[in-house]
Amino acid sequence: MRAPLWALTLVAAVALCVACRAQGTTAPLVEDGYGGEYCQPTAGTVRLTYGAGMPENTSDSPVRVTGVELTHAVGMELVGAKLMQVPAHGPGEAIGALGGWPPDFEGDRRLEADFDAAPPLDGAVIPPSRTEIPHFVVGIRATPGGHAGPVKVTYTSEGDEFTWTGRLTYRAAGAGGC
Numbered sequence: 001m002r003a004p005l006w007a008l009t010l011v012a013a014v015a016l017c018v019a020c021r022a023q024g025t026t027a028p029l030v031e032d033g034y035g036g037e038y039c040q041p042t043a044g045t046v047r048l049t050y051g052a053g054m055p056e057n058t059s060d061s062p063v064r065v066t067g068v069e070l071t072h073a074v075g076m077e078l079v080g081a082k083l084m085q086v087p088a089h090g091p092g093e094a095i096g097a098l099g100g101w102p103p104d105f106e107g108d109r110r111l112e113a114d115f116d117a118a119p120p121l122d123g124a125v126i127p128p129s130r131t132e133i134p135h136f137v138v139g140i141r142a143t144p145g146g147h148a149g150p151v152k153v154t155y156t157s158e159g160d161e162f163t164w165t166g167r168l169t170y171r172a173a174g175a176g177g178c
Helices: 005-024 109-117
Strands: 036-041 046-053 063-070 074-087 097-099 132-148 151-157 160-165 168-173
Touching: 036 097, 046 168, 063 074, 063 132, 074 109, 074 168, 132 151
Parallel strands: 036 168
Antiparallel strands: 046 097, 046 132, 063 151, 074 132, 132 168, 151 160
16 A cells, blocks of 8 residues: 555655754854863873863753763773863863862862862753853873873753764873873
């Protein structure tokens, strides 16, 4: 039995609509100009803290982080990730590279308090970036010669799934240094 022409037309129209929506959806998390490599000399296995990126949520809807991954890891392992916030119009501080996880803030009690209050990145909700910009901070266990990166974050917004991939890589130099 053949399906009526109207039923085939309806199925084709729905499929086309779904395909157009998938192709026309813009990823909400966008980052400009933040990239490079962090390298820290290590004498043995250590824990390190790195800023992993500062993508802005350019949409009008919140996003929910559903996964955090350290890509291309050799001699490095993700041991934690947090969502800190930096004022969109300054002043504010972002974390670059620090020893330890949790990091040693060398007496900066305000930054330490901000870190302690920050939620885990996995599961965090990121509102649209109007007054604050999200700052992804990761903890990595590293052995000399280890390298990894960038960090990949999966998230959802309005029922769609997206992936944000940072532009920073990480290296734990051995005896040869950075």
